[in-house]
Amino acid sequence: MSTDLTTPHPLQACWDLQLAGLAADALRVALTIDLFEHLEQFTAPAQLANVLDLEPFNTGYLLEMLWAQGLLERDEQGSRYRNGETAKRYLRRSADDYCGDALLFRHQVLRLAGQPLEQALRNGLPPAAAPGPEMAQRWAEAARVQIAQEQLAVTVDVACALIEHLPQAPRLQRMLDLGGGPGLVAIALARQLPDLHGTVFDFAETAAVAQENIARAGLEKRLGIIGGDLDRDDVGSGYDLIWCSSVFHFAHDLDGLLRRLHAALNPGGVLVCCHAEVPDDQQSAARVLPYYLHMRMQGRHVLPAGELAERLRGIGFVEVQQQDGLRYPVAPITAVIASKV
Ligand SMILES: C[S@@+](CC[C@H](N)C(=O)[O-])C[C@H]1O[C@@H](n2cnc3c(N)ncnc32)[C@H](O)[C@@H]1O
Incomplete structure (x- = not known):
């Protein structure tokens, strides 16, 4: 076979642009519910869901996605999550360098800028x-x-x-x-x-x-x-x-x-x-x-x-x-x- 099937398809550049919007929404939601404040220690999705009154399975999917984006770390069993370095420093509301409000503001303004x-x-x-x-x-x-x-x-x-x-x-x-x-x-x-x-x-x-x-x-x-x-x-x-x-x-x-x-x-x-x-x-x-x-x-x-x-x-x-x-x-x-x- 002449084509290496693991080389990204040329359209992947367009799909990546579209997926970035969804990843931005995941970050927005996580900040809105103060999710990072509760992930100082390795925590199972069901445990977090219980604390924040969320649906446990979907909480697991969101945590997995934030892990994939590099914002969370996962334990060796792949079942519990905690803040990565960026989340620890900038996304916990109690952190000195908390930037959650700035990020939520940016999210809103950038979305509005795209509409017209x-x-x-x-x-x-x-x-x-x-x-x-x-x-x-x-x-x-x-x-x-x-x-x-x-x-x-x-x-x-x-x-x-x-x-x-x-x-x-x-x-x-x-x-x-x-x-x-x-x-x-x-x-x-x-x-x-x-x-x-x-x-x-x-x-x-x-x-x-x-x-x-x-x-x-x-x-x-x-x-x-x-x-x-x-x-x-x-x-x-x-x-x-x-x-x-x-x-x-x-x-x-x-x-x-x-x-x-x-x-x-x-x-x-x-x-x-x-x-x-x-x-x-x-x-x-x-x-x-x-x-x-x-x-x-x-x-x-x-x-x-x-x-x-x-x-x-x-x-x-x-x-x-x-x-x-x-x-x-x-x-x-x-x-x-x-x-x-
Ligand atoms: C993007 S912010 C930058 C703030 C700051 N220099 C920084 O880099 O963090 C732009 C700043 O310019 C100020 N500004 C914009 N137009 C201005 C004007 N015509 N007269 C005085 N200040 C103005 C805004 O109030 C705002 O504080």
Whole structure:
């Protein structure tokens, strides 16, 4: 026989895409019923079903599927399950790095984003709404729960590692976290660099969430907030560091904003931007493009690979460097680091 029958059929690529939706539903249900909270020890399906008041056979099938997806471990007899490393750290509600609410939020938003695809193709999507009180309120709610969980579990580590390696790190005194959401990155950087003072800029409603977190961290003397619209309002000045992550997508005049950030930096100051770009290679593009499809169809910016670095050089930034494929919430990003002379 010339065909190796164990080689996946070419259609398997399409079936895998469809099956991913079902696996996502299994994760959604498991999070909704707090299943991972009850799997610290090896547990039989019937035992778990009893505790959570579930149907025992179907509980077994769901556990087996979550095991197959790599979220659970199974004992040698293949009859009892417990949390794998990812579930232990991020999916138990009692875990410090719990991300269940963020994952449920993402699930819902991604499903909703898929629904109007045909309409988007035929007629286009209405452009993203201009910032208003309703949008600001939605961002504030996201900052309280979903963005906060993702900052703690993912973003803070990336930010601390990037800033630690800056040659300017020992001299950084004033920082702006532009569009900083709940402010947990600013808080982590302030803890990492004892001389650092800073400001979290965001819509007033979201900046208020950051202020609560700053107070809870006991950092009111070193960190403050500015509430405003980054398209229109003054972001302050005299900064040695501007941290800006997953925010440029929402700016209406990106070049204008970049020029204002250049002006807001002190001489020798550094801008660190973390944003998704559209990768040139297929493998990286497959991880980035699904997440940003809806946003791009609404007219939000997701720049082609390398373009942010070019634009920054064009407006006078120097020593512009970039690092691609950094781990980040939902999809990898590119860090672009640029200095002011
Ligand atoms: C995707 S979140 C990123 C939050 C944070 N920088 C991070 O990476 O975790 C985008 C943030 O930008 C803020 N934002 C979006 N448009 C804005 C605008 N026009 N003015 C001020 N903040 C804005 C949102 O409120 C939100 O906190």
